[in-house]
Amino acid sequence: MRKSDPVPSENFSDLVATQINFGLAYIREAQNAYGEGRLEYGDLARQIAVNAYATASRFAVRLSKERDNNLLSEVARFKVEVDCLRKRAIAIPSIA
Secondary structure: OOOOOOOOHHHHHHHHHHHHHHHHHHHHHHHHHHHOOOHHHHHHHHHHHHHHHHHHHHHHHHHHHHOOOOHHHHHHHHHHHHHHHHHHHHHOOOOO
16 A cells, blocks of 8 residues: 555544554553552553544544544543543642
């Protein structure tokens, strides 16, 4: 595939799903780490989840322009999880 060739939509769909699953796993890791007082690891896991959300949302938007699909709703649900994790991190005094 040349650089100028469009990337097949299936690849974007797979990427979005993978990033969502990856990010949700790290959200759980961050929650566990914060709950156990391992703040540094919680921060790292939270940042990985935020990066996964950014990647998923970027490709979901690109896909939604190409064809109608439900990936944006999946990303929106993922965003809720990321936002909850951010709020929890802010609530921990040593992180804020």
